[in-house]
Each structure stands twice: as C-alpha cells, then as structure tokens.
Amino acid sequence: MKLLSAIVPCYNEQENVEDFYVEFLKNETYFQQHDMDFEILYVNDGSKDRTVEEIKKLHEKDSRVRLVSFSRNFGKEAAMYAGLQKSKGDYAVIMDVDLQDPPSLLPEMLGWIEQGYDCVATRRVSRKGEPPIRSFFARMFYKLMRRISQTEIMDGARDYRLMTRQVVDAILSMEEYNRFTKGIFGWVGFETKWLEYENVERVKGETKWNFWKLFLYSLEGITAFSTAPLSFAAVMGVLFCIFAVLLIIVIIIRTAIFGDPTSGWPSLVCIISLISGVQLFCIGIVGQYLAKTYMEVKRRPIYLVKEEL
Ligand code: UDP
Ligand code: MG
Numbered sequence: 001m002k003l004l005s006a007i008v009p010c011y012n013e014q015e016n017v018e019d020f021y022v023e024f025l026k027n028e029t030y031f032q033q034h035d036m037d038f039e040i041l042y043v044n045d046g047s048k049d050r051t052v053e054e055i056k057k058l059h060e061k062d063s064r065v066r067l068v069s070f071s072r073n074f075g076k077e078a079a080m081y082a083g084l085q086k087s088k089g090d091y092a093v094i095m096d097v098d099l100q101d102p103p104s105l106l107p108e109m110l111g112w113i114e115q116g117y118d119c120v121a122t123r124r125v126s127r128k129g130e131p132p133i134r135s136f137f138a139r140m141f142y143k144l145m146r147r148i149s150q151t152e153i154m155d156g157a158r159d160y161r162l163m164t165r166q167v168v169d170a171i172l173s174m175e176e177y178n179r180f181t182k183g184i185f186g187w188v189g190f191e192t193k194w195l196e197y198e199n200v201e202r203v204k205g206e207t208k209w210n211f212w213k214l215f216l217y218s219l220e221g222i223t224a225f226s227t228a229p230l231s232f233a234a235v236m237g238v239l240f241c242i243f244a245v246l247l248i249i250v251i252i253i254r255t256a257i258f259g260d261p262t263s264g265w266p267s268l269v270c271i272i273s274l275i276s277g278v279q280l281f282c283i284g285i286v287g288q289y290l291a292k293t294y295m296e297v298k299r300r301p302i303y304l305v306k307e308e309l
Contacts, residue, residue, distance in 0.1 A: 001035055001036065002089075002091065003036070003038065003088060003090050004031070004089050004091045005087035005089030005092045005093070006040045006092075006093050007043065007080065007084060007094045008020060008040060008096070009045055009076050010044050010055070011045040011046065011047055011208055012048060012051060013049075015204040016097045017051060017055055017058065018057075018058065019099065019203065020095075020098075020103075023102075023104075024040060024095075027103060027107060030110075034114075036110075038064060039064050040064060040065050042055045042058075042065065042066070042067050043070070043083045045070050045074060045078070046073035055067045056309065059309050068305060068307075069308070071305070071306040072304075077179040077302075080159065080181055081302050082302070082303045087168065091164060092163055092168050093109070094160060096159070098202045098204070099202070100200050100202055101159075106162070109122075110162065116191070117193040118190035118192070119163045119190050119191065119193070121157060121160075121192050121195070122157075122160045123154050123194060123195075124199040125197070125198065125199075127156070127199055128199045129201040133211070137214075138155075141221070143155075145221065145222065148228035149183070149222075149225045149226040151187045152186040154182075159182070166190070167188065171185070176296065178224050178292050179302070180217075180220050183224055183225040229285045229288070230285060230286065232285070233281075233286065236278055236282055240275060240278060
C-alpha cells in the first residue's frame with residue numbers, strides 16, 4: 001500500500017482547517033480504489049488564532065491528521081520544508097489550506113505519477129480576482145527571472161506539487177536558509193508534468209501577502225537564484241570609468257584651447273550626485289548578497305517545533 005502525505009501550511013486559518021479536511025476526503029474513494037493510504041500533515045506556522053485547536057479537534061477524530069506546530073511564525077517556506085521533512089509518504093503533495101489548490105485535481109495528478117513522472121506541478125493560467133498592478137509586477141518578475149537565472153521558474157507556478165520520495169529527498173538535501181521553493185523545484189530537475197488550471201479565489205479568510213511582502217519575496221528569489229545583479233554592478237562601474245576618462249580628456253583639451261574658466265559647478269554637482277547614486281546602488285546590491293551570505297553562515301535552524309501530534 002502506498003502512502004500519500006499532504007503537507008498543508010497554515011497561518012491564522014481557523015476557518016479553513018476543517019473545510020480543507022472535508023474537501024480532501026472527497027478523494028477517499030479514489031484512494032481506496034487505488035490501494036492508497038494518506039496522511040494530512042498540517043503545519044501550524046505560529047498562528048495567533050484558533051488554528052491549532054481546530055487541527056487538534058480533527059486529529060482526535062481521525063488519526064490520519066497530523067500536526068507540526070512552530071514556536072512562532074517562520075513563513076510558508078519554512079512550513080513547507082518542515083512538512084517535507086516530517087512527511088512519511090511515498091508521495092508528498094504541498095497544498096494551501098484556503099482551497100486555492102483544489103484537492104479535486106489530486107486524482108489526475110496521481111494518475112500522472114503512476115504513469116512514471118517524478119513530479120506533477122501546477123500553474124494557473126489566469127490571475128482572475130487579483131489586483132491588476134500585482135499581476136503586472138508578477139509577470140515582470142517572471143520575465144526578468146527567465147533572463148537572469150539559469151534555473152527554470154514558470155510564470156504562474158504554484159507551490160501545489162505532487163512528488164515522489166526521491167524528489168522530496170532531493171529538495172530536503174538543499175538546506176539553504178534563504179529558501180525560494182519555486183526556484184528549488186526547478187533546480188532539482190526531474191521529469192515534471194505541468195497541469196494548468198484557472199485561478200481559484202480564496203474561500204474564507206484573507207491573503208497573508210501584501211504588495212510589499214511580495215516585492216521582498218521577489219528580491220529573495222532573485223538573490224537566491226541569480227548573481228546577475230552583481231555583474232550588473234560591475235558593468236556599471238566599468239561604464240562610469242570609461243565615461244570619466246572621456247570627460248577628463250575633453251576637459252584637458254578644452255582648458256588647453258580656451259583657458260580655465262571657473263564656471264561649470266552646476267554640471268559638476270550633477271555628475272557627482274549621479275555617480276554617488278550609482279555607487280550607493282551598487283554597494284546596496286553587494287550588501288544584499290552579503291546579508292544573505294551572513295544569514296546563511298550562521299546556520300540557524302529553518303524552523304523550531306513547539307508541538308507535534
Ligand atoms: N502561510 C503560512 N505562513 C505564512 C503565510 C502563509 O504558512 O507566513 C500559508 C497560508 O496559511 C496558506 C498558504 O501559506 O495556506 C498561502 O497563503 P495565502 O493564501 O495567504 O497566499 P496567496 O494564496 O494569497 O498567495
Ligand atoms: Mg491563498
């Protein structure tokens with residue numbers, strides 16, 4: 001008998017915990033027909049509402065429901081990592097508790113795995129119900145990533161993925177602290193089947209992501225999977241050196257021909273401000289990578305568990 005582990009990160013999701021369970025169990029006949037057992041591994045990411053109590057209630061009713069509870073909010077990336085680490089299944093699937101990753105897709109996904117794929121990934125083809133500004137920047141981000149990173153990162157890819165134990169182990173072997181799972185999935189490779197579906201809007205509760213958080217997350221993605229900004233800083237440095245040399249030559253010739261008029265300080269101020277701006281920007285880029293390296297060398301744990309059932 002094969003075991004399927006569903007990994008479900010939850011952060012302040014008291015309204016959704018039970019709904020998810022009910023929706024997931026609609027696949028039970030499929031599991032029975034295919035000689036498959038399952039466990040639902042809720043990862044409570046330091047919720048401040050009654051999420052843990054809701055999960056415990058389900059655990060008492062059904063021992064296939066498991067709980068890993070963090071000591072504080074570590075973020076969805078940490079929750080997914082913990083879930084994969086604690087999962088026991090031959091297959092593992094990561095799902096949002098807000099039903100934006102429809103459990104009704106699972107039979108189709110399992111079908112592809114049985115046909116020999118290592119990994120079944122999903123992407124949404126529409127961004128219906130999302131603010132247009134957010135969609136625009138999301139598209140830009142994926143375009144940029146495709147250009148500056150060797151790792152394949154799909155536009156609209158969700159974290160909703162079904163994978164075999166082999167892929168889970170590959171992902172777990174990447175123990176980096178700054179986790180950008182969408183990139184990690186691409187990096188590990190393996191035979192991946194992509195399924196597409198229309199965006200499903202969240203049923204209850206609110207999204208945990210605002211524009212600013214998403215922006216920072218995109219920087220995380222860029223620094224984790226590309227060093228192009230560092231090359232960009234170096235190229236800028238070279239360009240400005242060439243510009244400065246040309247300027248020096250022009251000024252020497254001009255002084256030789258026309259003498260040395262003391263005018264010209266406004267242009268000087270402009271040039272100095274421009275170049276110091278570029279310098280600070282480039283130092284900032286280096287700083288970003290340095291900060292990531294600093295966090296990485298500390299080797300802090302990715303998450304801390306407070307309670308497990
Ligand atoms: N989540 C989490 N920790 C966080 C933020 C979110 O575990 O710090 C979980 C959340 O409970 C949900 C999933 O990650 O199951 C996706 O979050 P959300 O629906 O807010 O994101 P969106 O679907 O809007 O991108
Ligand atoms: Mg959601």
